[in-house]
Amino acid sequence: MVHRIIEWSLQNRYIVLILATGLFVWGFFAVRNNPIDAIPDLSENQVIVFTEWMGRGPQLIEDQITYPLVTNLQGLPDVKYVRANSMFGMSFIYIIFEDEVDIYWARERVLERMSTVSQSLPEGVSPQLGPDGTGVGHILWYTLDAPELDLGEQRAIQDWYVKFALQNVKGVSEIASFGGFQKQYQVTLNPNKLLYYDLAVNNVIAAVRANNNESGGRKFEMSDIGYVISTSGYLKSMEEIENIPVKNQKGISVRIADVGTVQMAGETRLGIFDRNGEGEKVGGIVVMRYGENAAAVIERVKAKMVEAAKGLPPGVSFNIVYDRGELIQESIDSIKHTLIEEMIVVSLIVIVFLFHWRSALSIIIQIPITIAASFLLLNAFDISSNIMSLTGIALAIGVIVDNGIIMSENAYKHLAERYAQWEQQQKNEPQ
Structure with missing residues (x-):
């Protein structure tokens, strides 16, 4: 079978060259479409x-x-x-x-x-x-640089503006906020007053929930004009919470202000985020969606940050803390330079040892074609271009060249033997 393939290839050299060129072009486009990351996703x-x-x-x-x-x-x-x-x-x-x-x-x-x-x-x-997302989906961390705003205001900007803007980016699964204070109204009850008015904590909770609601009525028509009736009952200030009635005692309303105090504070936190010892910061973590191209998602997020920065308050800006894009670029550049250097060194060694430009060219031309074709398999098995996969390709160059050298030397040896036999026949033939 192998002999027939070799024989057919020798008899149809131009078809083989066209197929090799097509494979190289196909592999070239596969290289451009292959997802890029710094490390393989083994989660x-x-x-x-x-x-x-x-x-x-x-x-x-x-x-x-x-x-x-x-x-x-x-x-x-x-x-x-x-x-x-x-x-x-x-x-x-x-x-x-x-x-x-x-x-x-x-x-x-x-x-x-x-x-x-x-x-x-x-x-x-x-x-x-x-x-x-996966365990390696944290592709970018950022903080808000806002020296004139307190931590509560910074967290509000992160949760109600920045987070919604960045979540719309293609390939982003989640924007996880961290740091700062999440504002909330806190009601601190006095147990002695609850006992005095014969109230329980559940009564206060039920009163707050019942008075923080919006209900709708129905359509009312008058003079051929339709009116939609609705009531707005959302709490908007601490004073409104203090005036919520909890109980009617002898015709007098017992309000929340009578049994406790209301204040604006932050939600209880389990930790803080500090950067370079400069104090606490507020920011977010960009989590990449499963199977996305990390390098492409990072570029889209950065472009969206530039757009979202126009709507930030004066003096507020983004500060990128961790960017896997830099690690990806450094890793790919390192492997790329290694591949180019290895291809050059191997080509020189092949030329020096064979000292026959046609044999050396037949071996050297296998390197770019094989590397381009390998990306077809990477795309077929959903493997990204990372340190591990590209290093494997770099190590395989020696095997590719080694097989080519063995085949070239073997062919050269058989051709030399046939040529020697032909010369001997020419000498033995009568003149």
């Missing part, structure tokens, strides 16, 4: 279920949230195993699927199962799916 094919129930201890979280979810999620198809972690106020469940399972199919199966489990969970608890 597991997992779906994360996050549940928040603040104020509860780890044991209570384990008994009433983690255990019911884990026992029901174990029966999903193509699941390898389920891991869980219960901590103060939060539950994390990691469902690990088989490697060949599509991640979005797996997320749909988890959502279907969660819809049946939610009835067995405590009231007000709602499990959520984590972002459709």
Whole structure:
């Protein structure tokens, strides 16, 4: 079979050259379309279920949230195993699927199962799916440089403007905010006054919820004009919260201000983000979507940052803390220079040792064609251009050249033997 292929190739050299040129051009476009990253994504094919129930201890979280979810999620198809972690106020469940399972199919199966489990969970608890990213999806970290704004104002800008702007970028799964204070109204109750007015904490909570609502009426027509009736009952200030009635006692309303105090404060935090010892900062983490091109997503996010910066308050700007794009570029440049240097050195060695330009050219021309064709396989198996894959290509150049040298030397040897036999026949023939 091999002899027939070689024989056919020798008899149809121009067809072989055309096929090799077409393969090289196809591989060239494959190089341009191949996703680029610094490191290979070796994370597991997992779906994360996050549940928040603040104020509860780890044991209570384990008994009433983690255990019911884990026992029901174990029966999903193509699941390898389920891991869980219960901590103060939060539950994390990691469902690990088989490697060949599509991640979005797996997320749909988890959502279907969660819809049946939610009835067995405590009231007000709602499990959520984590972002459709991987363990190496954190591609860019940034902070807001706003020396004239306090941490609460910076966090409000991050949560209500910057986050929504960057989440629209193609390939971004989530913008995770960090640092600063999340503003909230806090009601501090006096237990002695609650006892005096015969009230419970639940009565105050129910009063606040009932008075922070907006309801609609119906359409009212008068003089051939239609009016839509609605009431606006959203709380807008601390004074409105203080004046909420909790109980009617002998014709006198007991307000929240009578049993406690209302103040504007920040949500309880479990940590802070400090940069270079200059103080606390507010920012976000860009999480890349599963299977996206890291380099392309980073460029799109940076372009969106330039656009979003025009709407920031005066004196506020972006400060990129971690950018994987720089690592990607440095890694690719290093491997690229190594490939070029190796190709040059190997070509010179082949020319020197063979000392026959046609034989050397037949070997050297295999290098770019083989490298270009290898990217076709990388795209076929969804493998990105990273340190590992490009290093493997660089190491394979020696094998490619070695095979070419062996075949060329073998062909040269047989041709020399045939030429010697032909010369001997010419001498033995009578004149």
